[in-house]
Amino acid sequence: MIKIKIELGGSDRVAILFSFPNNKSLGWSLEETVVHWINQTLTRDGYNAAGLPPVIVAEVEISGGNVTLVLSSEVDLAHVLTRYQAIIPKFLEIGWKAYSTVVPILKKEGRWDPRGKGWRFFLPLGLPMLNQKTLQFFHYPPIKMLQAMQDYLDDPVPHRLENLLMVNGVSDRADAQTYETIVDGAPIAAPDDEGSAKCSKCDPEWGCIPIQFFMEYQKGMVELLLHESANCPGYTLPIVVYGSHPRKIFSEQFLGGDMVKVNVPVCAEIVPGLKTWIIGANHPYNFYWTAQADSDPEKGSVGDGEMNLAHCASPPSEGGKSAVDLMQGDLITTRWQKDMAGNPSMDGNMVLRAAQAHWTNPENDNMRCALTQSQATLLYTNKEQTTFTFRVGVEDAAKACSDNENKTCSFKV
Structure with a gap:
C-alpha cells in the first residue's frame, strides 16, 4: 500500500475552497464534499473507473480543525500520488488568494452579485489535473453545476463540446472529458444569463461578471x-478560448492585447521557455441561443426542445452568425483541438486548414446537418433546468436530413 497525505488547511478555508455546502439538501459533510470532487478528478485523469474498485482511494481526515487529504493505492503509483501532492495545494492556494484578495474588493465596490442572484465562489473542481490533453478558457461556471449536479461538466455546454469532439474522432465521452480541463476567467458560480446581463452596477465593457479583476488568478491557474506535452518537448498542451469576454481578457493577459480571433490560431509563450498554440472559439452556448431562442419568449427559448427556423438559417442580429455557421465553425475548432492535442508541435495554421477542408467537404454535409438539427432540440426536462436531453438523436436527425437533401434549417424534426 502506497499512501500520501496532502494538507489542505483549516476547515473554514477548505469549506470556502470546495464551496461547502454545495447543496444543503444533500446533507454532505465537509469530508464527503472534498472526497466527491477529488474522486471526479481521479476518474477524469484515468486512474479510477465507474463501476470498478478505485485504483486510487481518496479519504479526508479532520483533526484539530485541519483538513488532510489521504490518497492511497495498492498499485505502484507513487509518482502519480506525488504529482497530486504537488499540484493540489498550489491549485487551492491560487484559489484562496483570489477569494481573500479579490472578492472583498468586489463586495466593497458593489460588484459582487449586483443583481442579487446568489453568486457562489467556485473553483474548477473535479476536472483532470495531471493527464489533460487541452486547456479550455471560459467565462464563469453556471451555478447549477455546483448546487444541483455537483459536476463541472454536467451542463449542455460541455456536453455539446464532447459530442463534437467524438464526431471528430475522440473515442467516447470519458476520453472527450480529458480535453476539458477548464480555467474560467472568473471563479464565480452564477446563473446562465449573468454574462450577458446588464445593470446599473455592471461594468459597461465587461458586464456583470467582473472577469477583469481576476487576472492574477487567471495567470496562476493557466x-x-x-x-x-509528454510527446513534444518544448511545447505545452493547446488552448481553446471561448467567447468574446474570455478572448478579450485572455488576449490582454497573455498576448499583449492582440485579440485572439475565432478559428485563427496563434503561437505564444505562456509558460516561460515553452510554446503554446492557442485558438479562439465561439462560446458553445451561442449555438443553442441562435438555434432555439427568440427576442419574443413566446416564440422560442433555449432548452424548449424546438428549433427556431428563422434564426437557425440566418443571423438573428446584424453582424451575427446563423446556427449553421456556428455549427460549422465549432466543428472546425474541435477538430483543430483534437489534432493539436495529439501533436502540439504541429503548425496550427496547417492543422486549421485541414479541419476546414474536412468540414467543407460535401461528404460531411449529412453529419453537419444532423448535428445542427439534433442539437437544436435541446430540451430541459425539469423546470429548474438542471436536467436535459436532446429531443431528437443524431441518427434520427441524419435520416431526416437525407430526406430533405441536407438543407439544414429548412425543416423541423
Missing part, C-alpha cells in the same frame, strides 16, 4: 494546469 500556468499551473498548462503542462508541457
